[in-house]
Amino acid sequence: MTTQTRIAVVTGSNRGLGYAISRKLSQIGIRVILTSRNETDGLATKQQLFSEGLDVDYHLLDVTDDASVQQFTQWLRETYGKVDILVNNAGVNPTTKPEESSLLTVQLETMRVTFETNVLAVVRISQALIPLMQVENYGRIVNISTEMASLSTIPDDYYPLAPSYRLSKVGVNGITAILAKELQGTNILVNAYSPGWMKTDMGGDQAPFTAEEGAETAVYLATLPDGGAQGQFFAEIRKFGGPVQLQW
Numbered sequence: 001m002t003t004q005t006r007i008a009v010v011t012g013s014n015r016g017l018g019y020a021i022s023r024k025l026s027q028i029g030i031r032v033i034l035t036s037r038n039e040t041d042g043l044a045t046k047q048q049l050f051s052e053g054l055d056v057d058y059h060l061l062d063v064t065d066d067a068s069v070q071q072f073t074q075w076l077r078e079t080y081g082k083v084d085i086l087v088n089n090a091g092v093n094p095t096t097k098p099e100e101s102s103l104l105t106v107q108l109e110t111m112r113v114t115f116e117t118n119v120l121a122v123v124r125i126s127q128a129l130i131p132l133m134q135v136e137n138y139g140r141i142v143n144i145s146t147e148m149a150s151l152s153t154i155p156d157d158y159y160p161l162a163p164s165y166r167l168s169k170v171g172v173n174g175i176t177a178i179l180a181k182e183l184q185g186t187n188i189l190v191n192a193y194s195p196g197w198m199k200t201d202m203g204g205d206q207a208p209f210t211a212e213e214g215a216e217t218a219v220y221l222a223t224l225p226d227g228g229a230q231g232q233f234f235a236e237i238r239k240f241g242g243p244v245q246l247q248w
């Protein structure tokens with residue numbers, strides 16, 4: 001590793017999309033810091049990638065826990081002194097609960113818990129890590145969203161209503177737009193994208209795409225050139241053969 005090596009933090013990288021993104025970033029020479037809320041799972045992931053010859057690092061990180069984020073940030077500052085790439089991937093999805101089929105039956109507690117991980121944690125991590133990016137005036141932030149959060153297409157889309165999940169990802173899109181405005185004129189680029197429906201624990205076996213396919217757009221956004229996209233909401237590159245923006 002040299003001082004030029006890019007450092008990437010991926011939240012929830014012990015399985016699913018976070019794992020696939022971490023693997024791909026590591027394969028192109030980025031120093032990936034795997035993170036998970038369960039240390040045993042995270043260390044097993046590190047071992048798995050090591051066995052493929054990928055030299056990744058690992059640290060515990062529960063994105064919903066203030067103390068965990070503080071400890072992680074302190075460690076990151078002492079160990080690497082910077083962070084170049086942040087992928088806000090960790091997420092929960094309560095859509096299989098029957099009450100999630102209608103806004104009129106949704107449990108507010110479920111919505112609260114979903115927002116804790118999918119929305120508030122993104123704010124918490126951004127507040128912790130963007131100051132480190134500001135020191136270097138370099139950053140690429142990738143927020144994982146979904147097409148289901150595209151408000152303008154809700155009347156005609158074929159997805160389940162899924163109020164807690166959809167609204168949480170609308171929140172992710174909102175964070176992306178607000179942060180982009182705040183970071184205007186800097187070399188810290190923040191964008192959101194929809195990875196598509198993937199075969200993960202969340203997406204299930206019926207999903208048409210793999211997590212590896214879903215990870216392609218994350219790699220594109222994590223390695224944007226200076227002056228690249230800022231505050232946009234992208235579809236998966238695979239679907240259109242290149243970067244295409246989704247409607248908000």
Ligand SMILES: NC(=O)c1ccc[n+]([C@@H]2O[C@H](COP(=O)([O-])OP(=O)(O)OC[C@H]3O[C@@H](n4cnc5c(N)ncnc54)[C@H](OP(=O)(O)O)[C@@H]3O)[C@@H](O)[C@H]2O)c1
Pocket residue numbers: 011012013014015016017018036037038041061062063064088089090091092093117144145146147194195196197198199200201202203204207
């Ligand atoms: N799968 C899809 O079809 C699909 C489609 C569109 C968008 N997405 C989005 O893609 C992202 C990844 O989804 P996935 O399909 O890979 O889901 P997944 O297989 O269920 O993995 C979710 C990951 O998030 C982690 N996580 C949850 N709460 C956490 C917390 N408090 N702190 C740290 N990590 C936490 C999980 O850790 P544990 O192992 O400890 O639970 C796990 O690593 C999510 O943001 C999701 O909303 C998925």
